[in-house]
Amino acid sequence: MNQQNLPGESTITTLWIIALVCVLLGCCCGIVSALPALIVSIISLVMANKNIKLFQANPGEFLAHSYSSVKTGKIMSIINIVLSSIIFLGYMLYFLIYGAFIWTALATGLTNGAFNEFSDDFNSETYEENSNTWEEDVYRGWEEEVDSIANDTLLINTFETDTLNQR
Template sequence: MKNNKLSADPSALVLGIIAITISLAGCCCGIFAIVPVILSIIGLVIANKSLHEYNANPEAYSPSSRSNVSTAKVLNIISLVISSLITLGYIAYFMIYGVFISEIFKQAYEESQNTTEDYNYEWENDSIYDNEDDYYQIEEDTIRVDSINIEEFIEKELIETEIDSLNN
């Protein structure tokens, strides 16, 4: 009965290899740094359960299976350490530069608010908007629309209104 494999013999080893590969190859991508942490934790838990099974009944399992699980446990611990350091580095990086970037956005927002308030204040107090000083002047236009001379039409209307006002 020494030919039995432990339950985590292939799976914990595969998880450890994948976690190390992703943590070393994907260390330039901060968002992927959490994936090897999760994979190595899962592999470590599975390897520990299998080692407890082996310690409970060593005659039922082969020694090569135990050595594979022990290797998987070491790989998962190494991967967990490397990927945790990378993850913590990226968290610190985003926290430091996130504060700097948020300060830049905050200053830009405050400057835009100050500029807008000053801009509105100038317009509200501008003398061009006082209704007491408003007067209107009719200007003569020489616009032609649909081959009708607008200028002649306006002159005719002005003459008619002047005649009406003189008659009254």
């Protein structure tokens, strides 16, 4: 009898090695590496199961070491699936928890008005004191060269004076 290797034996071996490398990178590179490792491992497992069924249907046609190589590929694919799933789910959980904390902080800041304090500096009261509106300053800036440093200094000085008088 002329025995041969199982079809796809080398492909299965290559896929589980690639998946293992991606799993190892997944520990440090995160979800970007864990998801491809999961996909490649599933493909390798499906191919290994198909080849094992083929060998069991016709054991005399294929070499025994080819069968053991495919079984090793199946075991390594399962290990890669488990590890990459743990890494993937761990990073997803991390992003969900971290996102919840960020969202809570943003929502609290919006509720308390913490983000409004910057917009209060640019209210119209400062411009009313100088009898210029923001639109007039912009329009005048297009017609003639305006010394923005002097205008900014004036606005800063009036702001400082107003805050000192309030104390």
